[in-house]
Amino acid sequence: MPPAKKEVRPSSRGGRARTPAFVKNLRGVKNWKEAREWLEWRGIEDIECITPDQAGVARGKMMPSKKFTSNTSLALPSAVFMMTISGGYPENGNGFAYPEDDGDLKLMPDLSTLSVVPWESDPTAQVICDLVHQDGRSVEFTPRNVLKRVVAAYDKRGLKPVVAPEIEFYLVRKNPDPDYPLVPPVGRSGRPIGGGAGYSIAGVNEFDELIDDIYHFSESQGLEIDTLIHEEGAGQLEINLRHGDPIELADQVFLFKRTIREAALKHETYATFMAKPIQGQPGSAMHIHQSIIDKKTGKNVFSDPDGGESEAFGHFIGGMQKHVPNALVMFAPYVNSYRRLTQAASAPVNTKWGYDNRTVAFRVPRSDPAGRRLENRIPSSDANPYLAVAASLACGLIGMSKQIAPDAAMLTTANEDEIDLPRSLLEAVDLFEADEDLKELLGHSFAATYAAIKRAEFETFMEVISPWEREYLLLNV
Template identity: 50%
Template sequence: MKKLIDYLKANKITEVECVISDMTGIARGKIAPVDKFIDEKGMRLPESVLLQTVTGDYVDDDLYDSLLDKADIDFVCVPDENAVFMLPWTVEATAQVIHDTFDKMGNPIELSPRNLLKKVLKLYEDKGWKPVIAPEMEFYLTHRNSDPDMPLIPPVGRSGRKESGRQSFSIDAANEYDPLFEDMYDWCEAQGLDIDTLIHEEGTAQMEINFSHGDALSLADQVFVFKRTLREAALKHDVCATFMAKPVTDEPGSAMHIHQSVVDIKTGKNIFTNEDGTKSAKFLCYIGGLQKYIPELLPLMAPNVNSFRRFLPGTSAPVNLEWGDENRTCGLRIPESSPQNRRIENRIAGADANSYLAIAATLLCGYMGMVEDVKPSTPVQGRANENRQGISLPLTLEEALAVMSESSAVREYLGDTFTSGYIAVKQADLENFRRVISSWEREFLLLTV
């Protein structure tokens, strides 16, 4: 704790937000005066926090009792000294500290998304490997909207006009929101978030932020913090920022593209590349693992009912598990690079995914491919959606959860407790969704059937 305490004192912090990520990616925890935080060296939270749905509800009682202590006991939250972030938007000098979760015996809590990612990273470490990743986060800026029945519309920019049409890579269109993005960059810098390029994406008022490549756990933390940071910056400028996978009808969805490679811990060399600069066998098997196992882990990359609207026919999302060099129509794109920087871009995950779980899922797929020597399909030339080779994705949350539930590999690596708990949370979300009557039903069925 010394490093953390020194940081808090040096920055004259008066309040500490003690947080963990729940299954959805919502920050849950407690706010404490800095003196109390230092004295208690962490916090406790009820186990049930990790079985909450996006609406704040809980899973079925029978499953709840089978996964948690019936007394609804607490788990212990221990601050990670390497996951401390200033909150530049607060009135008081406040730091956000991400915590790890343990039971009273000191065992990692299996339902924790951050612990799950650490579990996957330990598989790599045991092989002498270290993943290197670089997330790309797409999002929409929208006019503030207090009525969930009303469609989202673009916000007004500096010109006093709302954006219209598709403005891919337009500098002027992105500059419409300069004051917001200046705050975003300043706040990210203050927090040590390693963001790089900002681009205007294909959708109306849709943007993308790229993170610099680095350590998987650190970048999962950074994406977790970035989502909140961007939303706060947007609200300051009377705008909303959303990471929903498909927030606007007839507009492209928002993805979390995850660039990934693996280096040998001892040598620092990329194991995807042979000595002569060619693609290695491990590189091909990693792709094979992604193709084989993404369908079984898809709910970690597409976690919500809305996630699958991004996969509808005719959308710009690559609804396939094909791979190809410099081919953005493939779900698995191989960007042009030097041999040492050879990597794979997983374009399947949605921006709405929990960063810890989406990164854990894609790394686990690649790991299983390498240890099982899974061979990939033939790389695709041309449009991948028109040249599919029999590899398909579940196209609804219900179907994806069924596939995940039946996967022996998922339960072997993620454990029965996490697998059952996660599926239960998402099924509860699905049941809540089914109870809501949509505006489409009222518009087309109310007076016609």
């Protein structure tokens, strides 16, 4: 067999030159010169400049790729990051106030996130952006910047956090009328999907073509899936991501949600990350595995040199136990989230920890000393990944800084005891606003903005009359 030809491209001088290796990167370039060549080599026509809002929804602007690489200044109104999930806006008060001019915030593309948008018919790319004020200052209340702030707090202490998210979601039949309950989809067998299919390969195979598209779309964007399984719920799947840098992993979850929704729509199905989409079925979680690395030694600070548990590990757990209830509004951000957090269910409603115990909030998986980590099992899949990771790492860092001792490990079932967490969105907001340590670490501007949004969302929800009220109150009271 003759040797493969080296790939070449036309030279600007009329000759032929080798294709630079970086243009073949599936994800990310180093600078604007590389970005220009990367886009040209792929024939990219349009680019989406996106950033997550407080709900984790992609906001931004689309433009021709040539305009993107011509020093164009991009901006979004600051009010975009003060908007509720329903498109409304909160009232001023409790430390929150709209900027008097509602001025623009500048979008700063993070070129390390540049990738294609594989589901678009025209050649399209996407890049995740950060937000800065007009004078270049970082915007404190935007989600990606909140996570960067927490990671920077670790960096000041010579530490580097490592996380690995697990995201559960449901596939459901298309539901254009929100008054009707969601129902499981029909798989390749032609029958509606039933529950109780945890870890079933046959359950996964019901959606072979859809899952193939998820893998294809993910590979095209340079996103790495570790494993995919069928969970307990009817049409409920889980994707596990490989561990890594918190910002990179939050970016991946942000993009995975877009990817999974688009793959599902291609097959006339919805993918939903609601915490509790179907009555009587398990809720959907976003578990976060966490470990901390000493930047000088490269060692896991959760383990002593002899392989035993370190004091820092205990203090991290202690911080989680004390502060996670106060940060619950970032792990369970909507009224629907609290339907998942019920007693004697698979979701933990306690602040206990234990070894390989799935009934506790904070589980220590089996591992060798180098892989020692803590899994936060409280977040639901509807949480903004940037904010959930930021809150989880913040709680642990407070514990290490203040040397908060943990309770004894739970050796038995913990989810049948009293509920240790707020039971409603408003209660969670109250606890969040009262935790000065959390607000200091996450940023006071963010805390005030986020709390105002959640209060406004609750008031909007209270305007809706539910089927339960019509069923039991209409003719009985």
